[in-house]
Amino acid sequence: MRDRYGWTLISLHWLTLLLILAAYTLGTLLQDMPLSPTKLKLYAWHKWIGMLVLFLLPLRTLLRWRDGFDHRRDLRPWEASLSGGVHAALYVLMLLVPLFGWLHSSAAGFPVVWFGVLPLPDLVGKDKVLAEVFKELHGSAVNLLVILVVLHAAAALYHHYFRRDGVLARMLPWLRRRT
Amino acid sequence: MKWLLSVLLASLVTPAWAQPWKVDYARSEIRFVIKQMNVPVEGGFKRFNVTADFDVAKPEQGMFRVEVDVAGIDTGSDEGDVEARRPAWFDAARHPKAVFVSKNIRRDGPGRFVMTGDLTVKGRTRPLSVPLVLTAQRPGGWLASGRFALKRTDFDIGGGEWADPSVVANDIDGRFKLLLMP
Numbered sequence: 001m002r003d004r005y006g007w008t009l010i011s012l013h014w015l016t017l018l019l020i021l022a023a024y025t026l027g028t029l030l031q032d033m034p035l036s037p038t039k040l041k042l043y044a045w046h047k048w049i050g051m052l053v054l055f056l057l058p059l060r061t062l063l064r065w066r067d068g069f070d071h072r073r074d075l076r077p078w079e080a081s082l083s084g085g086v087h088a089a090l091y092v093l094m095l096l097v098p099l100f101g102w103l104h105s106s107a108a109g110f111p112v113v114w115f116g117v118l119p120l121p122d123l124v125g126k127d128k129v130l131a132e133v134f135k136e137l138h139g140s141a142v143n144l145l146v147i148l149v150v151l152h153a154a155a156a157l158y159h160h161y162f163r164r165d166g167v168l169a170r171m172l173p174w175l176r177r178r179t
Numbered sequence: 180m181k182w183l184l185s186v187l188l189a190s191l192v193t194p195a196w197a198q199p200w201k202v203d204y205a206r207s208e209i210r211f212v213i214k215q216m217n218v219p220v221e222g223g224f225k226r227f228n229v230t231a232d233f234d235v236a237k238p239e240q241g242m243f244r245v246e247v248d249v250a251g252i253d254t255g256s257d258e259g260d261v262e263a264r265r266p267a268w269f270d271a272a273r274h275p276k277a278v279f280v281s282k283n284i285r286r287d288g289p290g291r292f293v294m295t296g297d298l299t300v301k302g303r304t305r306p307l308s309v310p311l312v313l314t315a316q317r318p319g320g321w322l323a324s325g326r327f328a329l330k331r332t333d334f335d336i337g338g339g340e341w342a343d344p345s346v347v348a349n350d351i352d353g354r355f356k357l358l359l360m361p
Contacts, residue, residue, distance in 0.1 A: 035261075113217045
């Protein structure tokens with residue numbers, strides 16, 4: 001039996017991490033940036049990357065559901081519940097963060113044209129109050145996502161350095177070949 | 180029968196007699212769409228003044244004058260509004276008004292006209308052709324509506340760092356609705 005997730009899922013895992021890091025960095029930069037052409041460009045990239053995370057999510061969920069591997073098989077019951085909970089929360093937030101961003105964009109009257117080519121439908125009409133609400137929700141969901149990503153990474157490092165059970169290497173197969 | 184006809188005619192013509200028209204600003208709007216990073220973003224002007232002086236029976240002999248307070252721009256975001264008033268864009272401090280004055284109105288079908296005139300923005304005057312549709316309103320008055328196309332470079336709007344049309348497009352799609360009351 002396979003002792004890790006499929007290659008596509010592993011690739012999607014790291015791709016998603018890169019996309020989230022990029023979107024987060026851009027989002028943080030944009031907060032204090034005065035209006036300029038660069039800001040408009042970075043804003044566009046922030047939205048495009050966020051939408052990519054959102055649209056990759058159903059693919060990831062489907063592949064994970066079809067993949068026979070269960071990462072929790074060597075865990076104690078309470079660890080398995082915790083891990084399952086964190087993973088579920090990560091998936092929910094990967095849905096909510098870009099979704100709130102998209103809703104904010106729609107409500108603010110700045111629709112998303114994906115990569116400058118594909119116009120995405122407005123989820124709600126233009127509404128200043130609603131735009132503020134979705135902006136707040138977007139920000140809160142991001143903070144929660146950051147906390148969970150850190151927790152997730154800390155758990156992986158804990159397994160790697162303290163438990164030495166190959167959990168990190170499972171997601172980083174090239175790491176195992178070296179050791 | 181003849182007297183009935185003349186009464187009918189008189190009732191049709193009478194409200195159009197006393198010109199110019201009063202503009203119902205609460206129901207009138209001047210808006211535009213401009214693409215930013217290929218995203219159509221809607222905006223408008225909150226304050227403008229319209230002089231509509233024409234006889235509905237012969238709009239060809241009429242005159243439209245529209246004066247827009249550029250500082251009252253709504254770009255869709257607060258920081259955009261501030262930026263648009265700056266020298267790179269409208270330079271609202273030095274050129275507070277954008278003015279359109281019609282020179283010629285010609286009929287282009289029932290209720291449809293083409294209005295040509297001069298548009299002055301930021302001290303630059305360019306000819307502008309505007310299709311105009313006049314729609315009778317109930318109980319009275321007329322809706323004058325139309326669309327027009329502008330290029331921001333023609334008026335030096337958004338120069339310097341903003342010149343790149345792939346970030347903010349050169350084309351501006353304008354539209355207006357003016358409610359003219361007798």
